[in-house]
Amino acid sequence: MDPGLTCGGCGHPVDRLEPVCPACETPRPGAGWTPDPRLGDRLPDGRVLRRRLGFGLTGSVYLADREGGHEPIAVKVLRPDLSGDPELARRFRLEAVLTRSLNIPQVVPAYEWGELPDGAPFFTMEFVDGPGLDRVLAEQGTLPVETVLVLARQVLSALDVAHGLGVIHRDLKPANLLMARDAQGRLLVRILDFGFARLLADASADGPPRRLTRARTVLGTPTYMSPEQARGSLVVDSRSDLYSLGVILYRALAGVAPFTGSQQDVLRHHIETPPHPVTVHRPDVPAELGRILSQMLEKDPDHRPASAGAVLAVLNAAFPGSTGSFDPDQLRAAAAPRAELVRQVERHVLRTRSLPAMADAPQADQTSVAATRAAATPVGARSGRRRAWLALAVGLGLLGLGVASWLVLRA
Numbered sequence: 001m002d003p004g005l006t007c008g009g010c011g012h013p014v015d016r017l018e019p020v021c022p023a024c025e026t027p028r029p030g031a032g033w034t035p036d037p038r039l040g041d042r043l044p045d046g047r048v049l050r051r052r053l054g055f056g057l058t059g060s061v062y063l064a065d066r067e068g069g070h071e072p073i074a075v076k077v078l079r080p081d082l083s084g085d086p087e088l089a090r091r092f093r094l095e096a097v098l099t100r101s102l103n104i105p106q107v108v109p110a111y112e113w114g115e116l117p118d119g120a121p122f123f124t125m126e127f128v129d130g131p132g133l134d135r136v137l138a139e140q141g142t143l144p145v146e147t148v149l150v151l152a153r154q155v156l157s158a159l160d161v162a163h164g165l166g167v168i169h170r171d172l173k174p175a176n177l178l179m180a181r182d183a184q185g186r187l188l189v190r191i192l193d194f195g196f197a198r199l200l201a202d203a204s205a206d207g208p209p210r211r212l213t214r215a216r217t218v219l220g221t222p223t224y225m226s227p228e229q230a231r232g233s234l235v236v237d238s239r240s241d242l243y244s245l246g247v248i249l250y251r252a253l254a255g256v257a258p259f260t261g262s263q264q265d266v267l268r269h270h271i272e273t274p275p276h277p278v279t280v281h282r283p284d285v286p287a288e289l290g291r292i293l294s295q296m297l298e299k300d301p302d303h304r305p306a307s308a309g310a311v312l313a314v315l316n317a318a319f320p321g322s323t324g325s326f327d328p329d330q331l332r333a334a335a336a337p338r339a340e341l342v343r344q345v346e347r348h349v350l351r352t353r354s355l356p357a358m359a360d361a362p363q364a365d366q367t368s369v370a371a372t373r374a375a376a377t378p379v380g381a382r383s384g385r386r387r388a389w390l391a392l393a394v395g396l397g398l399l400g401l402g403v404a405s406w407l408v409l410r411a
Helices: 087-103 131-141 147-166 238-255 265-273 287-296 306-318 330-333 336-348 370-375 392-396
Strands: 047-054 059-065 074-078 110-115 119-126 177-181 187-191 218-221 406-407
Touching: 074 087, 087 110, 087 119, 087 336, 087 406, 131 177, 131 238, 147 177, 147 187, 147 238, 147 287, 147 306, 147 330, 238 287, 287 306
Parallel strands: none
Antiparallel strands: 047 059, 059 074, 074 119, 110 119, 177 187, 218 406
16 A cells, blocks of 8 residues: 555545545546556456455455355455565464454454465455444444444453453454344444454463463554553453453444544553543443443553453343343354364464465355354344355455554564
């Protein structure tokens, strides 16, 4: 992406290959626009890259399908000139391995990986039909309390399982939450972009869990970063994700994030400034929900809830009539075993510099993560839910390493 090119309508960064602004859809002037040379490239399984869904500083996300638009999938591509960067290449492999292996229905799964004809690494993933939460909030401003409760329950359910396996997302934000629908039209929140994720080693008697995956940098998006991320701490655990989710829920209810301003100001406020209660911006928010958010937004991780499961339990007790819950026991039973997850990461991320070629993206007679969804459907939902498809907003969320990301170098 050319960082100096911006939309004349809204000022959003626009890639030189994009004919329209991805934020406001203002058409680009015809002069100087170069069509993406990758369009028309064929994947090893025969699918063809049809159009770009989004872009970032590190690469692009494409829609690929078969003739006639059948069996669409999303394809995340790393820029060839960045594949030699050991840290970026490692994170790219880690994202593919984790999302392929977790087997959590809310997590958008990866299917296969390889290289395009120009040598660019890629991996394919489920194509989810639903806008990003960032676009929904941009259009609506706020969400109904009941919708926020459904969103919170589904994300907390997924985080409870992922955290139990030692996986920390580290970049939760509205662009990384897709607001899809199941076959009955009910909200199904999907989580994507594990490019900043970390896998913790097992806890020991000597202290907190260590990092199994290596990390040379602390990454995140300033508006949604936890105080410990804002400080540049490498000691970040699952409670950091709870803080970030708290910011997301606050934004969805209040219409504004807890802290605004320059990146430096936002980071400083995360560290030093208590947020206004969400009811200051929206008095109709139930007091108990406001208290839960305040606990999630505590500066000290030790003062936040101990786990996503603990927040979920409090939420269910306070609002027992709400819908959208997943059965935690079924989710945990369907998820990948911890030992297998560690084995995959050690084999394909820590010990090698490339991923094995695979060809198991769903074909016409398959549905993605069908077994998982049959075992872990929302309470009251019928099994056999159809696979959802990826909307335009996924490109911006998937490539968080680009425009919206914040980098703090290790001292």
